[in-house]
Amino acid sequence: MRTLQRVTVTAAIGLAVLLSAGHQASAQTKIGAVLSVTGPASFLGDPEKKTLEIYVDEINAKGGVNGQKLQLIVYDDAGNANNARTFATRLVEEDKIDAMVGGSTTGSTLAMIPVFEDAKIPFISLAGAIQIIEPVHKWVFKTPHTDKMACEKIFADLKHRNLTTIAMISGTDAFGKSMRDQCVAVAPQAGIKIATEESYGPRDSDMTPQLTKIHNTAGVQAVVNPGFGQGPAIVTRNYRQLGIKLPFYQSHGVASKQFIELAGPAAEGVRLPAAALLIADKLPNKDPQKPVVVNYTRTYQQKSGQAVSTFGGHAYDGLMILVQAMQRAKSADKSKVRDEIEKTKGYIGTGGIVNMSPTDHMGLDLSAFHMLEIKGGDWTLVPGT
Amino acid sequence: MSLRALLEIRLLPAILVAAIVIILPLFFPSAYYYRIGALVFIFALAVVGLNLLMGFAGQVSLGHAGFLGIGAYSVAIGPVHFGAPSWLCLFVGAILSGAVAFAVGRPILKLKGHYLAVATLGFGLLVAIVLTNEAGWTGGPDGMNVPALTLFGWRVHGSDAWYWIAGATFVGGFLLALNLMESPTGRALQAIHDSEIAARVLGIDVARKKLTIFIISAMYASVAGSFLALFNGLITPDVAGFLGSIELVAMVVLGGMGSIFGSLVGAAVLVVLPQVLTIFHEYEQALLGLIVMVFMIFLRQGIVPSVTVALAGWRK
Structure with a gap:
């Protein structure tokens, strides 16, 4: 009887557990x-x-x-x-x-x-x-x-400043990869030329080689860094250490106070697109989103x-x-x-x-x-x- | 035929499992229950394979979800990038998993001790990294869509259809595992498990037998992974993640190492329990851990072997 018993007992327990998974009825x-x-x-x-x-x-x-x-x-x-x-x-x-x-x-x-x-x-x-x-x-x-909109926003700002040739350095994490792909896809429509591209891993601690290569690429007028987490902060520090003077864009992925703390004075002058929520108190009073x-x-x-x-x-x-x-x-x-x-x-x-x-x-x-x-x-x- | 003789039929456990598969749906009020049932059988299939390795060959694989991932992405990448039929990709995935297990296991299983655990740990992580980074092939961290399985013009769709497929395949896999244990290889493995030295003295090629069972267990996991992908219609790299491997090991230990039937129980507990515990909201995770701990403290051999022993004692 041993086998039969152990099977019936287990089956009974299994059923009881299955059937007890909640039922609630109400008119809500x-x-x-x-x-x-x-x-x-x-x-x-x-x-x-x-x-x-x-x-x-x-x-x-x-x-x-x-x-x-x-x-x-x-x-x-x-x-x-x-x-x-x-x-x-x-x-x-x-x-x-x-x-x-x-x-x-x-x-x-x-x-x-x-x-x-x-x-x-x-x-x-x-x-x-x-x-x-x-x-x-x-x-x-x-x-x-979407990430695509963040790319478009950055590209619109670039056009506004008459900059058309850029370099990209992207994180290989989910966020960085997705945004990088969207940016590459919309660049031609926006009239932006991506002269060179570099990438870095989510746990890399030094991006100076990639940035040096970008710095030595002729014609680059600005640099865009799609990424999330601590990577972009390191890129920003390396960027200043190498003394690169080109305009530098980060993504909405780093739109938090933490980024400014991590990057320190190197973050000065960095531009990025962000939702209104992060700058609630800085919005002009006439902005409909402010309240x-x-x-x-x-x-x-x-x-x-x-x-x-x-x-x-x-x-x-x-x-x-x-x-x-x-x-x-x-x-x-x-x-x-x-x-x-x-x-x-x-x-x-x-x-x-x-x-x-x-x-x-x-x-x-x-x-x-x-x-x-x-x-x-x-x-x-x-x-x- | 007396009842006693009936109970000694070797296939009885398989017949009982088949009966469970058939009878359970009579109590299913909705498709949600079919889905849970199908998931239990899919995971149980992978757990049976892993249990052969852990319970009989005495080796632990900490990267078994990697084989699940290979199976899952085979039925995703094959049809999407090469236009191959899903059922064919399922077999190709199983063979690929077997080949990878051969390559990983061959050098390592010659060594004594738990080197396989470390090697498979690394292997599982590697698979997850490749699946995440090769976005052109796998869709990256967001995953990729898996075309539905078509069998003889029938597009397999819905939880009930997958319940029956997973249930039938599990019964098949269960039967295969039982037979394997009664085969010369199975007996050799049990001898190795009891005493490796004694087995060696008897002329058993220990490394070879362990390798065979590792390949078989990888193929079980691969088929389960393919089913999971086809069932969900979408697959993400977390299927191959480290936590997935740990969950499979937990299912084996909880159900009972060396108990093929325990594989089903272990999978059922760890699939059903999180669904039941959602009523406790924030305490869900803590309770899950507590229950598993209680099981392991009071049913040290795993649920099925411990309960069997207790019942035998109680009958006397």
Whole structure:
């Protein structure tokens, strides 16, 4: 009997465990989220989760949406696309959500798209890559700006200064690689010539050889550095050590106070594109985004006790676009809400002013980015951008 | 035939596993359960392979997710870049994994001790790095789409279809592993596990037998990886990551080293448990660790062997 018994016991335990996986029923509007709260992408998922919780509470305290309270269901995929897909299936089949906000990384978002397309549930992603909205998926939207826009913003500023020939030095991490590819792709349209290209690994500690090579390349008028983390800070230090005088551009990937601290005085004069959220207090009063970003910054810092990041801002925008669409649709009907999200016009968020259309499920333009220059160890707005 | 004689049929465990595969869906209220079921069988397949290596040959592989990655990216890269049919790529991936295991294992398994663990650790990391950096082929860190599997004109789609495929393949793999253990190679391995010196005295080519089982276990993992990729329709390099390898080892140890049936139990626990624990929100990870610890403290041999021993004692 031994084998039979051990099999039946195990099967019974397995079943009990499977069946106990929660069922809850209520007449609330359910919003699902799968975020990378732990793991290597937790710098994205953690502020996103906190933001959603803070604002869902706030909306419920004011009576909810269309008279219904919101119920937020968050799962942590730990940055793993396979987990994300499982939780997406669970949100659809078990939790029976009405709409979805989140998917912190591009990988987990791409893994979840087929689930929500099949189930016909509106899905607002918080991940960066352009593949999420190109080609357009009927039910999928996203709030963060793309790397392509950062490239275009830098190139526009270069043209403004009559500089057309550049060199690029890129990190080989996910961010650096993605942005580098986008920059190379849009350079010809922008009328920019990339004279030479160098790269460095995420853990390299000296980039002077690459920079020396760039310095010795004839005709280079400016240098662009797509990258994330500490790499760009080292590049910036090496850049000054070599005494290179050419204008130097960093990406939105380093738009945090940490970069200025790491690079020190070498960061002086470096330009980079960044979202309004980072310079909330420096925006001119007439800027339409000013009240939104100042309010979000204050609320988030007060409730979470942490500094704001643009990632939490993306979650704020996703939730608000969804809630406003539900209000316009006067229901949580999935198809009506989807149509209303697509009709979002003039929504002022932390990431920019959103104007969606059937062919553009992001709805941001270059005005979402502000060109900054580091002066005196702080950000300053470059006038006229 | 008496009940006793019936129970001594060698294939009985396989028949019971097949019965579990068939009966479980009767209790599935939605496609989500089919998905969890399919994931359990896919991971269990890889764990059976690893269990052969760990439980019988006494060697640890800390890079087994690397073979999962090779299998997964074979069915992604083959159809996308070469237009090859997915089923063919699945076999090519398995053969490739076997060849890599041969190359890695041949020099190392001649040595005594746990050199294989270190070598496979490095191998697993290498695979993950290549998958991340060769963006032109693999799509880089964001992963790449995997075209759906087409079998005789039928486009395999949906959690229920994959539940049946994964379940059937697992039963096949389970049967194969049971037979292997009864074969001369299997008996030789068990002898090596008990005493390597005694086995050597009996004329068993220890290094060769270990190498054979390492290649077989790599091929099991590769097929599981291919299934995972085809099932999800998208694959990212984290499939081959170090954490993935550790998870596979944990499944083997939890279910019970040397217990083929334990492989299924170990995989089931570690796939299902995180889903159940989500109700505890922030404490999810801590509880998962705690439960695994409790299992290991009180069921030291792994779930299946410990429970079997306890039941045998209780019957007396």
